[in-house]
Amino acid sequence: METTLQPPVSPQVTAACPDHRPLPLKVALPLAVLAGLALLVALPPYGLWWLAPAGVALFAAAVHRRRLRAGFWLGALAGLVLFVPLLVWTSFAAGWLPWMLLSFAQATFMGLMGLAFAWTSPLIDRWRWTWPLVAGLLWVAMEAGRDRAPFGGFPWGRLAFSQDDAPALRLAAYGGAPLVTFAVAAAGGALVALAWRAWRPVPRVRRPLGPVLGFALVAAALIAGPLLAPIAQPGGETATVAIVQGNVPRLGLDFNAQRRAVLDNHVAGTERLAAEVAAGRQKQPDLVVWPENSSDIDPLRNTDAASVISRAADLIKAPILVGTVLRTDKPGDIENAGILWNPVTGPDVAQKYVKQHPVPFAEYMPLRPVARLVTDKVDLVRNMLAGDHPGILRTDRLAVGDVICFEVAYDDIVRDTVKSGAQVFAVQTNNATFNEAEARQQLAMVRLRAVEHGREALMASTVGVSGFAGTDGRVHDASGFNVAAVMVRDMRLGGTTTLATRLGHWPEVAMVASAVAAMAGALPLRRRRRTTQQVGPQAGDDGTTEAR
Missing domain, CATH: 3.60.110.10 (Carbon-nitrogen hydrolase)
Known part of the structure; x- marks a missing residue:
């Protein structure tokens, strides 16, 4: 009997596996809007501080695995939803044009952060445990930029300024406002890592509970854990x-x-x-x-x-x-x-x-x-x-x-x-x-x-x-x-001189440098992903697959 040899099958990327695609654009757009709203009402005068980590999580989910351009525009959309109503008081003295220019300028920084989140997606996909860390570092880096530019910057609406009634406020004594921002954004990163499995399940694959519990514990520790941190005591003289x-x-x-x-x-x-x-x-x-x-x-x-x-x-x-x-x-x-x-x-x-x-x-x-x-x-x-x-x-x-x-x-x-x-x-x-x-x-x-x-x-x-x-x-x-x-x-x-006072700007410098390192670390992974995608279909920004 004659046997026919079959040619070897070339490796392919499984297009049907939703775990390798961004969320559909029809989902990502409302998530970006909700992210801006959550970040807005976390700030005074609303004071729903616990929505700040949720806003970060929604933002991260919207831009994850997107093309860089889409990440920018989704981030800028979230920024406009946040800053246009937040800064409406600037229009009372100067009129609508400066209000809009300032709001769009601040939203641009949010857009650049959305691009950075999209850029680091391969890093997060490779090591899912880095999502809280990367989210915290990128958010601190974004705030460091808009705190200083242009014309000396405008720090209004920082994550840290939403935490005046939150446990995370106590972290200010150890690393200032940048450390508070990092903790809130990292908590949001843990929340999105926890929820991503529910959003993007892989069919017929049993997920281990260890990572789920780990992310839940990280989020809880970052949100409530600072209650255990001692704060400085004022002096005795009055x-x-x-x-x-x-x-x-x-x-x-x-x-x-x-x-x-x-x-x-x-x-x-x-x-x-x-x-x-x-x-x-x-x-x-x-x-x-x-x-x-x-x-x-x-x-x-x-x-x-x-x-x-x-x-x-x-x-x-x-x-x-x-x-x-x-x-x-x-x-x-x-x-x-x-x-x-x-x-x-x-x-x-x-x-x-x-x-x-x-x-x-x-x-x-x-x-x-x-x-x-x-x-x-x-x-x-x-x-x-x-x-x-x-x-x-x-x-x-x-x-x-x-x-x-x-x-x-x-x-x-x-x-x-x-x-x-x-x-x-x-x-x-x-x-x-x-x-x-x-x-x-x-x-x-x-x-x-x-x-x-x-x-x-x-x-x-x-x-x-x-x-x-x-x-x-x-x-x-x-x-x-x-x-x-x-x-x-x-x-x-x-009173006691706090660690934040002694360290000055160095915690922020270290976090910004780490954010740059994370961006650089994502480069070889992006190149590897691009090479792999050339042999199979690739997910588009609307969540569908398209040939390359």
């Missing part, structure tokens, strides 16, 4: 500090036309506090803190403004930290400053802090000649000069680290005040041109900074929300929004 929230006649841009009324409101609030102290109903403060722009009239050049501030300081018998706008010898140039105003002796020009990080397009105009070609309204923006040293102001009783408005979002500015000797730190802010949501987002940052550096903190706003934060992140004596209020509290001075 000083009594008062916040005066004077309020404004009207919210909005009219604030700038109400300068004298705003100053008078803060003077009146201080005088009422002085009457309470004289009557024995309130403690004598060692320091009174007024917010940013509480005297938008330069009191070093205007004798009327100087006179009423001096009267308030004399009545309260304590130095006042006044937030003011100082004119310079060059017309159009100004400084956003905090200055100590003492009883009897008046302003102490040696105890002055000038804001180091003015906001581009709002407090100064980058590329002014180029911008003027687009619109002549650029000349409405004055030129705010940047300060050149940390905000450390010393009274007879305490050393205050002064941070002005959005500067609280920048890691190094707050850290520098503590390293310069701040026993407590104060955030002077003006929310009159924004809304309560922006104020509560800012207060969440103050809470994180208090934990991060082991220093009690306060936020003083023209309209609210003002209040104190302990080294455990809890808020005390918070005011309402758009009301006049005075709050007095004994603040504990100094």
